[in-house]
Amino acid sequence: MSAARDQIFAALRAASPPEGLRGSTSKGNGATEFSWPQMPENAVDVFRARVEQAGGTFELAKEAGWIAGTDWALPPKEAEHVFSEWPDLPSRGLGRQGSAAAAHRARFRNESLRELAPLDLCVLRGVFGVVENGAVWHVPANPAVRAAALLAEHLVIAVDAASLVPSLHQAYDQIQLEAAPFGWFLCGPSKTADIEQALVFGAHGPKTMRLVLTNASESR
Amino acid sequence: MGHVEEATRFVADAARTSWHDESLWFVRAKRDRAADTVPDWEALREEAAMIKQDALTRLPQLWDEFETNARAAGAVVHWARDAEEHNTIVSTLLQERGIRRVVKSKSMLTEECHLNPHLERHGIEIVDTDLGERIVQLRHEPPSHIVMPAIHLRREEVGKLFEAEMGSPPGLVDPDELTAIARKDLRARFLGAQAGLTGVNFAVAESGSFVVVSNEGNADLGTALPDLHIASVGLEKIIPAQRDLAPFLRLLARSATGQAITTYTSHFRGPRRAETPQSDHAADAEDTEDASQELHIVVVDNGRSRLLAQPAYRAALACIRCGACLNTCPVYRRSGGHSYGATIPGPIGSVLEPSRDPAAHRELPHACSLCGSCSNICPVKIPLHHQLLTLRSDLTAAGQGRPSGRWAFALAACAFRHPRLYDLASRLGRRIARGLPPTLITRLAAPWTRERALPEIPARSFRELYRDRTTTDSRRQEGSVQR
Numbered sequence: 001m002s003a004a005r006d007q008i009f010a011a012l013r014a015a016s017p018p019e020g021l022r023g024s025t026s027k028g029n030g031a032t033e034f035s036w037p038q039m040p041e042n043a044v045d046v047f048r049a050r051v052e053q054a055g056g057t058f059e060l061a062k063e064a065g066w067i068a069g070t071d072w073a074l075p076p077k078e079a080e081h082v083f084s085e086w087p088d089l090p091s092r093g094l095g096r097q098g099s100a101a102a103a104h105r106a107r108f109r110n111e112s113l114r115e116l117a118p119l120d121l122c123v124l125r126g127v128f129g130v131v132e133n134g135a136v137w138h139v140p141a142n143p144a145v146r147a148a149a150l151l152a153e154h155l156v157i158a159v160d161a162a163s164l165v166p167s168l169h170q171a172y173d174q175i176q177l178e179a180a181p182f183g184w185f186l187c188g189p190s191k192t193a194d195i196e197q198a199l200v201f202g203a204h205g206p207k208t209m210r211l212v213l214t215n216a217s218e219s220r
Numbered sequence: 221m222g223h224v225e226e227a228t229r230f231v232a233d234a235a236r237t238s239w240h241d242e243s244l245w246f247v248r249a250k251r252d253r254a255a256d257t258v259p260d261w262e263a264l265r266e267e268a269a270m271i272k273q274d275a276l277t278r279l280p281q282l283w284d285e286f287e288t289n290a291r292a293a294g295a296v297v298h299w300a301r302d303a304e305e306h307n308t309i310v311s312t313l314l315q316e317r318g319i320r321r322v323v324k325s326k327s328m329l330t331e332e333c334h335l336n337p338h339l340e341r342h343g344i345e346i347v348d349t350d351l352g353e354r355i356v357q358l359r360h361e362p363p364s365h366i367v368m369p370a371i372h373l374r375r376e377e378v379g380k381l382f383e384a385e386m387g388s389p390p391g392l393v394d395p396d397e398l399t400a401i402a403r404k405d406l407r408a409r410f411l412g413a414q415a416g417l418t419g420v421n422f423a424v425a426e427s428g429s430f431v432v433v434s435n436e437g438n439a440d441l442g443t444a445l446p447d448l449h450i451a452s453v454g455l456e457k458i459i460p461a462q463r464d465l466a467p468f469l470r471l472l473a474r475s476a477t478g479q480a481i482t483t484y485t486s487h488f489r490g491p492r493r494a495e496t497p498q499s500d501h502a503a504d505a506e507d508t509e510d511a512s513q514e515l516h517i518v519v520v521d522n523g524r525s526r527l528l529a530q531p532a533y534r535a536a537l538a539c540i541r542c543g544a545c546l547n548t549c550p551v552y553r554r555s556g557g558h559s560y561g562a563t564i565p566g567p568i569g570s571v572l573e574p575s576r577d578p579a580a581h582r583e584l585p586h587a588c589s590l591c592g593s594c595s596n597i598c599p600v601k602i603p604l605h606h607q608l609l610t611l612r613s614d615l616t617a618a619g620q621g622r623p624s625g626r627w628a629f630a631l632a633a634c635a636f637r638h639p640r641l642y643d644l645a646s647r648l649g650r651r652i653a654r655g656l657p658p659t660l661i662t663r664l665a666a667p668w669t670r671e672r673a674l675p676e677i678p679a680r681s682f683r684e685l686y687r688d689r690t691t692t693d694s695r696r697q698e699g700s701v702q703r
Contacts, residue, residue, distance in 0.1 A: 005299040008521045012279045012455070015529035034263040050480055113445050114411050132258075132470075133480035143444070143492050143512075150441040168466040168481075177429055177462065177489050181293065185469075185485035190437040193477075194352035194368065196375045197243050198395035203351055204403060204410070205437035205484075 037167040043131050044216065047164060050134025054188030055201055056209040060216040066158070070212070074120060074154055083116065083148035084123040085141065086158070113147040122152035122206070126159030126186075128174065129213070132167045135187035136211070139180045146182060150190075155206035157186060161216040222583045227555035236374070241553040243371060248547040250478025251597070257480070258470065268467045269601040272538035275459055276528065282425040282458045283519065289428025293490030295515040303333035306520045310335060310417070310450055311342045313516055317448060319344065319414040325432070325439035326350040327419025328366055328541055329452050329520060332563045335417075346417075347409045349438035351402055358385050364557030366564055367476050367543035372556050406438075416442035420453035420517075421540070422468060426461045429489035430517070433472065433482040440484050443513075449491065450516045455524040456537040468540060471599035475542040491515035523576040532610050536571045538600040545594035545604055551587050560584060567594035567604045574611055582620040585611040646681050653677045 040046050048058045063069065067086055072079050082089065124145070126136035136159050140146035149155060165171050177183055190205030201207050231237045255261045275282060287297045300306035306329075314322065322339070324330065324346055336357070339346045348357040352369035356362065358381055363369030370378070375393045382388040388401045418439045422431045430451060432439045443449045459468070473479040492513035528534055546552045546566030557565040562573040562581055570584035585608045594604040615621060621629075635642045653661060654677050661677075662669045 002299075004301050004305060007301055008299055008455070008519075008525065009280050009283070011521065011525035012283075012528065015525050016279060017277050017528075017531065017534065034260060034267045037259070054479065054481075054483065117407075117411065130481075135481045135485070143494060146440075146492070147444040150437050150444055168470050169463070172463045172466045175462065175487075177427055177487055181488070181490045181493050183487045184440070185481060186483070187481050187485075188483050190435070190483055192351045192399060192436050194350070194355065194370050195378050195395040195398055196373075197246070197368070197371070198375075200396050200399040202403060203399060203436035203438070204349070204406060204441050 036169040037132060039164075039166040040131065043164055043166070044161065044213065047129055047131045047134055047213070050132070051188065051211045052134075054134050054209075055191060055199075056134070056188040056211050058211050058213070060161075061158070061212050061214045062216055064215070066212060066214055072121065079121040079154070081119045082121045082123070083119055083145075083152065085125040085145060086123055089123060113143060116144065116148050117151045119148060119152040121154050121156065122148045123156045123158070124149060124186075126157045126163075128163035128165055128171070129159045129211075130166075130168060130171050130185070131164050133185075133187060134211075135185040137171060137175065137183065138186055139183040149186070150205045152206050153202075153208075155186075155189065155209045156212060157209065158212040158214050161213050221561070223555070223559050223561065223587045224583070226559035226561060227551075227587075230372075230556040230559050231554060236372075237554055237556075239374070240372060240556060244547045244553045247368075247477060248544070248597075251475055251544055251547065252478075254474035254478040254480060258474070264467055264470060265599055265601050268471055268540075268599060269538065271459060271464050271467065272600050273535070276456070276534060276537055279455060279458065279528070282460060283455070285425040286423055286428055286458060289426065290490070290517060291428070293428050294493075295428065295490050295517050298516060298518045300518055300520045300522070302522050303520075306333045306452060306518055306522070307335050307338040309516075309518050310452070311339055311344065313448070313450060314339070314344055314415060315342065317414075319448065321345045321347075321409075321413050322415040322417055323347050323349045323410055323413040323438075323442040323446075324417040325419065325434060325442050326353050326369070327417070327452055328564060329419055329454050329522075330417065331362065332522065333452075333520070335452075347406070347413070349406055349410070349442055350434070350436060351399065351406075354402060354406065355381065361558070362563065364565065365543060365546055366541050366566075367546075372558065410441050410445065413442065413446050415448040415450060416444075416446045417450050417452070418443060420451050420457050421472070422465055423453050423458045423517075424460075424462050424465065425458055427489055429462070429487055430457075431465060431469075431485060431487050433469075433485050435477075435479075435483045437484050440486050443488075443492070446513070448514050448516070449488075450518065451488070452518045452520060454520050454522070455528075456539070472540055472542050475544040475597070475599040488515070527572070527575050530575065532614070533571060533575050533607055535602050536568065536575075536604075536607060538602055539568050539572075540600060542599055544597045544599065548593045548597045550589060550591060550593070555587065560587065567608065568602070571602075571604060571607045571611065574615060578615055578618060578620045582615050583622065585609075585615065586622065643681075643683070650677055650679070650681070654679070 051058045067088060124138055126138050129136050136157050189201045189207055189209040190203045191199060191201050192203035193199050258264060290297050298309045300309055322344060336346050348354050353363060355370040355378055364372040375395060378398055379393045382398055382401055383390055386401050386405045392398060418432050420430045421433050424430065434440065469481065469485060473482045494512045524537060527537055545568050549567050552566040560569055562569050564572055570587055573581040574584050588608045590605050590609060592605045598604060635645055661674060665674060
């Protein structure tokens with residue numbers, strides 16, 4: 001297919017407008033008046049509002065031991081099949097199989113990804129949160145984490161309050177995609193409005209998303 | 221059939237037309253509220269437009285850089301001059317691996333290339349996984365909107381379709397329940413798929429990575445499980461640097477649906493890789509193989525380099541497919557996406573499609589009132605209504621004008637060139653028109669008079685009135701001087 005490549009590049013070269021149109025003005029070039037948003041005073045409130053707008057639920061976890069203090073039940077039943085990036089998930093509300101969350105994690109990692117389903121709950125560790133849109137940057141440690149985050153009926157993401165950044169500009173300043181083949185922003189549960197614009201959660205992925213902001217007391 | 225005939229069919233259902241109009245206007249209003257939360261919105265648009273215009277001046281350099289970096293990350297990059305080459309590359313990749321079942325997330329490029337029928341001809345089952353796209357796929361029709369593919373349908377129609385195709389209970393119309401049925405049906409297909417196909421929202425030259433956004437998570441689930449991921453990308457989708465993603469992703473979802481960001485914004489850099497054995501206990505190698513994947517990226521021209529060569533329309537290549545110009549367009553909202561008879565409808569489609577195939581889409585630049593709302597709302601500042609106006613003259617000059625228009629304009633030009641002829645024609649016209657019964661005139665002037673009253677035909681022309689007026693005025697002036 002190199003003939004195709006050569007021909008496409010030749011066509012592009014012939015068609016390209018002359019150099020010297022104004023270049024990209026992202027950070028530092030200063031050709032436009034554009035400036036990055038600053039961290040708002042009430043960052044946690046704004047972040048919370050954005051998460052809730054996206055259909056997620058939000059909670060603050062002030063103590064370091066938030067995992068132990070969290071109720072993992074998914075009324076009306078307990079979470080049975082659980083996949084967690086946090087190794088020390090306790091058994092409360094987790095039911096029989098969930099009590100071995102860490103074991104599940106090890107068991108599924110290298111098995112066929114499809115065997116992860118059915119999955120009740122997936123608990124992720126976010127890298128940082130973005131105040132302006134309520135999204136959390138997450139880098140799955142392995143393909144099983146990525147699959148579990150989509151196959152689970154319910155999703156929990158915990159992210160440290162100190163990690164919040166004001167906008168996507170600051171976010172991309174931090175992201176090192178070279179470090180991993182895959183990373184994503186996650187914001188709220190999977191959703192669709194394709195039938196008469198009626199908003200429905202759980203199109204293909206999780207039906208609920210619960211965001212836990214940890215160490216919130218020490219935040220700005 | 222042309223746009224006018226198709227639109228006539230659409231508006232025949234008045235209830236559907238107003239529902240369609242109101243739904244899209246609702247999305248437009250949501251977009252306004254979302255844009256209002258960003259203090260520097262206009263500067264952000266300017267920034268995004270600049271990045272795209274800069275990228276369009278150096279596509280060969282950027283794609284060369286992308287290819288090098290994507291390869292280094294383990295992806296295979298293919299080049300396709302046209303739709304047929306693209307489709308052949310995809311079907312060959314699938315056939316070489318004995319793949320019979322694939323899932324695809326929304327990609328206007330694969331719609332443009334008509335990939336689905338091509339794969340079906342090769343005995344490959346292809347399932348569109350975006351709910352709206354799945355609905356139109358099952359109805360054997362194209363999407364009517366680039367972001368909301370089934371916006372032309374009512375819930376009752378979806379209920380009937382699911383009853384026939386997925387065995388849902390008769391009379392089911394609740395969107396929650398219908399979505400649950402589709403979720404179950406599609407989940408099985410996700411689990412059974414041997415390859416995942418996606419489009420690309422942004423390709424990043426400096427890292428060889430690309431970004432795909434979705435709310436449903438279908439692009440993500442479709443590529444998280446199978447051993448093969450094929451991503452199709454148009455030449456215009458490249459941006460220089462990772463930091464450039466920020467302005468576009470801040471603009472995209474807000475412009476499209478009024479969300480601050482989509483649920484999923486996935487960044488792919490090379491194929492999915494099984495875990496590096498450093499963490500926890502080392503896993504056995506054959507299990508590790510399970511979770512790895514091949515990634516193929518097909519870069520498609522299909523008329524884009526030709527569009528780049530046309531300075532008047534080049535800026536349209538900056539389009540990020542948010543659909544905001546469709547939502548705001550008074551013609552689109554009231555005529556429906558299918559009336560355009562094109563892969564991409566609305567203002568942006570009316571620029572892109574005729575520049576690709578003038579003969580087939582010459583009517584589209586006329587499906588526009590030149591109100592300019594599209595240009596005002598476009599997040600990358602494409603001067604859409606200016607381009608549509610230019611297209612009208614260019615198409616006419618190229619002999620692709622509308623026949624009725626051609627005769628009318630030829631007659632008008634002749635009359636305007638010859639004042640005496642003009643005078644005669646106007647005198648005759650007035651005499652005849654005043655002599656005819658008004659109902660007959662109304663009928664003759666249809667369709668203009670369908671919802672408008674014609675003005676009263678004056679007895680005398682403007683020139684006659686003006687001549688009289690100047691004579692009277694000069695007499696008056698003379699009088700005042702004498703006094």
